[in-house]
Amino acid sequence: MSFKISHFSKEKLAELTVFMNTNHGLDNFTAKLLNEKIFDDPDFNTDLTVCSTCNGKLTGFGMAVLRQDGLGFIKLIAVGKDSRERGIGRAIYQVLEERLKIMGCRSIRVYNSNPNYLLPGVDPRYTPALCLFNSLGFRRYGETLNMSVDLKKMKFQTSVNEKKLLKSGVSITRAKLSDGERLISFMQSVFPLWVHEVKKMLSNDIITVFIASKDQEIISFAGYDGNNIGAGWFGPMGTHTAHRGMGIGSLLFRICLKDMKKKYRKAVIPWVEPVCFYSRVSGAEVERLFWLYQKEI
Structure with missing residues (x-):
């Protein structure tokens, strides 16, 4: 041949x-x-x-x-x-x-x-x-491995935890186009490897990245549809080291899943390291293994 x-x-x-x-x-x-x-x-x-x-x-x-x-x-x-x-x-x-x-x-x-x-x-x-x-x-x-969450089975109650964080000065919102410059600046400073994906999230018809802010400074983010758009991929997400341990990341994760449920039946969490975190917070299960x-x- x-x-x-x-x-x-x-x-x-x-x-x-x-x-x-x-x-x-x-x-x-x-x-x-x-x-x-x-x-x-x-x-x-x-x-x-x-x-x-x-x-x-x-x-x-x-x-x-x-x-x-x-x-x-x-x-x-x-x-x-x-x-x-x-x-x-x-x-x-x-x-x-x-x-x-x-x-x-x-x-x-x-x-x-x-x-x-x-x-x-x-x-x-x-x-x-x-x-x-x-x-x-x-x-x-x-x-490495991918995990997945069956969104149709999940109920994501986030309002109570959002109010608790708000009392400590942390607000969580869907990013707006006007947030783009400071969000990209935050990414370049703290999570430079993920700038490209966050730019994709900001360019989607409906922005698919959520941010946590304190004293008008972005301290954490999470999003989806920044890679393999349309396939239901969550991530990336990250919190500045100075603000970890407050439950911000887990809350942003669940807010993203709640938003994804409007569009997808399943969320894929790719390239996972903290398996137990995702399992505990959302019931995610290992779906695929990669060498x-x-x-x-």
């Missing part, structure tokens, strides 16, 4: 959507989601976005990005089920690695390409992907 690797263009987005839903079955794809993952990535590079075709038919897709810190990421790589074991995935990867190397990249990770990422790692149920990355010399250096891979080049 002969195949050709070439640049991927936006005109192929509809075909890629069908291709991904057919061949990447643990995830659901829309053209809007793929457009966000590919063309809306802040580091999108045409040379790092390729596809393979055979007789005009899409047989594979691969995308990489080089972040500002010089770390490269494979954002997504997929091969058609009827085209596997023919070297397509390896060929796509080798093209991306060589181009990343020319750009100065010396280390590549797989999928966890914060701030714009589809998955926080490789789901081990995608066994062909595991085998590919192992054969390419990647080493597994850790794991983390890296390769020095």
Whole structure:
């Protein structure tokens, strides 16, 4: 089977959507989601976005990005089920690695390409992907997981705790456009890795980030629909270290879930570390496991 690797263009987005839903079955794809993952990535590079075709038919897709810190990421790589074991995935990867190397990249990770990422790692149920990355010399250096909350079963009573915090001078509101400048300033100072996602939340038709303020200063935030928009992803969230231990974060989390319930049946909490916190506050359960891979080049 002969195949050709070439640049991927936006005109192929509809075909890629069908291709991904057919061949990447643990995830659901829309053209809007793929457009966000590919063309809306802040580091999108045409040379790092390729596809393979055979007789005009899409047989594979691969995308990489080089972040500002010089770390490269494979954002997504997929091969058609009827085209596997023919070297397509390896060929796509080798093209991306060589181009990343020319750009100065010396280390590549797989999928966890914060701030714009589809998955926080490789789901081990995608066994062909595991085998590919192992054969390419990647080493597994850790794991992470996603949790989920069944929103239709939950009742989120927040008014009592909001009043308690208000007595201590802390108010919680949905961010407004007029809050944008000071919120981004807060993010750049305290949580710089999440600036991109918060900007996305501020740009949604209905703003999807909530803030806690004291003495007119933002001290905490939480939001959703900042990444994988339309898929019901919560986060990120964070509280300034000087104001932790007051229950602000857990309250913001529940306020977000209450707001998400208007739109989604389920909330996904990705890339989780404090598993017990989310379980205690919302009854969240572990939904998916991901393995983390890296390769020095």
